[in-house]
Each structure stands twice: as structure tokens, then as C-alpha cells.
Amino acid sequence: MSDQFLDGGGAMGAMMRAHPWANSVLGPSSQWPPQLKTMVSIMLNAPHPRFAVWGPEQWMFYNDAYADILGRHHPALGRPFLEVWSEIRGEVESIMDRAYSGEPIYMDDIELTMHRHGSAEETHFSFFYAPVRGDSGSVLGVFCACTEITQEVIAKRERTAELDRMREMFAVSPSFVAVLRGPEHCVQFANPAYLQLSAQRDVIGMPIRAALPGLRAQDFLELLGGRRT
Amino acid sequence: MKPIVVLYVEDYADLRSGFQEGLEGHQPEVVACAAAEETPVLWKTRHFDVLVSDIRLPGMSGTDLAGHILAQHSEGGVVLCSGYEHGDSLRKLGPCVRALAKPFELEELDRLTEEIQMLQGNAP
Numbered sequence: 001m002s003d004q005f006l007d008g009g010g011a012m013g014a015m016m017r018a019h020p021w022a023n024s025v026l027g028p029s030s031q032w033p034p035q036l037k038t039m040v041s042i043m044l045n046a047p048h049p050r051f052a053v054w055g056p057e058q059w060m061f062y063n064d065a066y067a068d069i070l071g072r073h074h075p076a077l078g079r080p081f082l083e084v085w086s087e088i089r090g091e092v093e094s095i096m097d098r099a100y101s102g103e104p105i106y107m108d109d110i111e112l113t114m115h116r117h118g119s120a121e122e123t124h125f126s127f128f129y130a131p132v133r134g135d136s137g138s139v140l141g142v143f144c145a146c147t148e149i150t151q152e153v154i155a156k157r158e159r160t161a162e163l164d165r166m167r168e169m170f171a172v173s174p175s176f177v178a179v180l181r182g183p184e185h186c187v188q189f190a191n192p193a194y195l196q197l198s199a200q201r202d203v204i205g206m207p208i209r210a211a212l213p214g215l216r217a218q219d220f221l222e223l224l225g226g227r228r229t
Numbered sequence: 230m231k232p233i234v235v236l237y238v239e240d241y242a243d244l245r246s247g248f249q250e251g252l253e254g255h256q257p258e259v260v261a262c263a264a265a266e267e268t269p270v271l272w273k274t275r276h277f278d279v280l281v282s283d284i285r286l287p288g289m290s291g292t293d294l295a296g297h298i299l300a301q302h303s304e305g306g307v308v309l310c311s312g313y314e315h316g317d318s319l320r321k322l323g324p325c326v327r328a329l330a331k332p333f334e335l336e337e338l339d340r341l342t343e344e345i346q347m348l349q350g351n352a353p
Contacts, residue, residue, distance in 0.1 A: 075263070
């Protein structure tokens with residue numbers, strides 16, 4: 001039988017070919033079950049982070065993009081998944097158990113404290129775990145597609161905090177502040193001082209000429225004309 | 230002192246993780262590898278200063294591994310660990326090869342890696 005399913009795959013492809021599988025519980029790679037061969041071949045050549053676990057010990061395989069996620073845990077070929085990721089065992093063990101019981105699992109943001117660069121680090125991932133079944137229907141392994149979204153989550157959190165700070169600043173400002181948007185100059189945001197000016201009516205979403213009917217509309221709108229966002 | 234990167238090859242998981250954790254305080258980065266056969270591939274993918282390997286490994290021996298690495302990266306440093314005495318025979322593998330008798334203290338390994346760094350022109 002052939003080892004051609006290990007062709008390509010960059011550095012991890014080369015590692016897979018070099019690894020002494022014959023000395024492992026999995027045996028020579030040429031004799032692996034077809035499901036494992038297919039899964040490994042797809043995983044190795046994927047441009048995005050992919051890993052797979054196989055067997056009751058959840059022996060691990062992964063591609064180049066996932067090696068970056070592993071950090072100092074790489075190389076970990078053929079090692080049990082929960083041993084490699086011992087620091088996040090509490091979060092991922094039950095998820096992997098569910099996948100092994102046949103449930104496909106998708107999460108759009110899981111927070112994990114990893115030690116992949118030598119110290120505790122907040123990380124976020126979206127991922128999909130797909131159970132892989134053998135001929136008898138039982139789950140033999142799990143194929144995992146994951147995307148690290150740590151930077152996006154932290155950037156979003158910082159943006160939200162910045163917005164909250166600005167809202168807080170506007171809220172305590174004695175001057176009236178409003179943000180208007182669109183050709184009709186609709187009120188998108190108004191601080192308490194502004195709401196007082198508009199007689200406390202719910203002006204959010206209203207065009208400015210309706211929100212402040214006492215306004216000398218023409219002059220004011222001319223002023224706003226060139227300053228629309 | 231310029232931090233060095235050590236590639237440590239050991240087939241016993243407990244020794245591997247113990248070594249990695251023990252050396253963390255001494256060296257900023259230790260990459261631990263279970264299979265000697267993977268090591269030449271790994272050595273090509275990133276920079277390592279010193280290979281630290283047990284001599285007795287399943288499959289490829291630490292001595293064969295050192296020979297393989299040095300044939301392609303003659304500037305590489307090697308520390309070979311063994312439970313028995315090798316005299317100076319291991320030095321024949323190259324100028325930056327040292328033997329370390331097991332069990333050893335991490336300070337002994339520090340001393341050897343510093344010696345190798347000096348020879349590599351990467352003086353502390």
C-alpha cells in the first residue's frame with residue numbers, strides 16, 4: 001500500500017513522512033485505515049489551521065498553519081491531544097468527548113488561556129469539530145478546523161471600551177452633543193444635555209428638523225450641508 | 230546575553246516535559262521533540278543553536294542524528310547525553326560537540342551550551 005497520501009503539506013508533510021509511525025501504536029502509515037489517510041491528506045494540504053485526532057487516545061496530526069498555533073507545544077505529532085494541550089484540558093476535554101460521541105460541534109468564540117509561548121496568554125478561537133466514522137458507524141476520530149480570532153476579539157473589546165469612554169464623556173458634558181447621520185441629518189446619538197434641549201422627546205432616529213422644530217431650519221441645515229458623514 | 234534556542238530530543242514524555250520546564254529558567258526557549266527522525270526536518274524549518282539529545286533513542290540514535298545534523302549544518306552545536314562514559318570519542322563528530330553524563334544538573338548543560346556558543350562566535 002502507498003504512502004502517497006502524505007505527499008505535499010509543506011514542513012508538516014515532511015514531518016509526517018519522517019515520523020517513525022511503524023514504532024507507534026498506529027503502525028506503518030501505509031497500513032492506516034482509509035478514513036485516516038483521507039483526513040490526514042486533506043488536513044496537510046489545507047492553507048488554514050487544521051488538526052485531526054484519531055483513536056481512543058486522540059493521537060494528534062496537524063498542518064503547518066496549526067503548528068504556529070501550537071507554539072512551544074510543536075512538535076506534537078502522534079501525541080495525545082489532551083497531553084499536548086494540558087493547560088486547556090478543562091475547557092476542551094468535554095467538547096472533544098461530545099465530538100467522539102458523534103456530535104458535530106461549532107463554536108464561534110471560545111476563550112482559552114494557553115501557555116504556548118511560555119506564559120499564560122488569553123486566546124480566542126472559532127472552530128468546527130467533525131466526527132469521522134468508520135465502516136461500522138462508530139466514531140474513530142475527529143477532524144478540526146479552527147481559526148484564531150484573538151486579535152479581532154481584543155481589538156473589538158478595545159473599540160467598545162473606547163466608545164463607552166466617549167459616551168461617558170458626552171453623558172457628563174454640560175454642552176449639548178448630538179451625532180447626525182445621512183442626508184436627512186437623522187439623530188444617531190444625543191447626550192442628556194441635548195435631550196433637555198429637545199424637551200426630552202425621543203429624538204434618536206429622527207431627522208434634525210423634526211427633532212428640533214423650533215430651529216431656524218434653513219440656516220442650520222445649510223451649515224450642516226457640507227459636514228455630513 | 231543573546232538567548233539561545235535548544236532543540237531537545239528525548240523519547241520519554243516525562244523527561245521531555247521536566248527538562249523543558251527545568252530549562253525554562255535558564256534558557257528562554259527549548260523545543261522538545263520525541264522522535265529523532267523528525268529532528269532534521271524541524272532543524273530546517275527554524276533556527277536552533279544547540280541540539281541536546283539522548284544517545285539511546287528508538288530508531289535513529291542520538292549519535293547518528295548528530296552526524297546527520299552536522300553534515301548539513303556544520304555550525305550547529307550538539308550536546309549528547311548518555312548514561313555511560315564515551316571519553317573523547319564524541320568530539321570526533323565536530324568541534325561543537327560535547328558529551329554530558331546522565332544524570333546531570335542543568336548548570337552543567339548551561340556550561341556546555343555557553344562553551345559551544347563561544348566556539349560558534351556567539352559569545353555571551
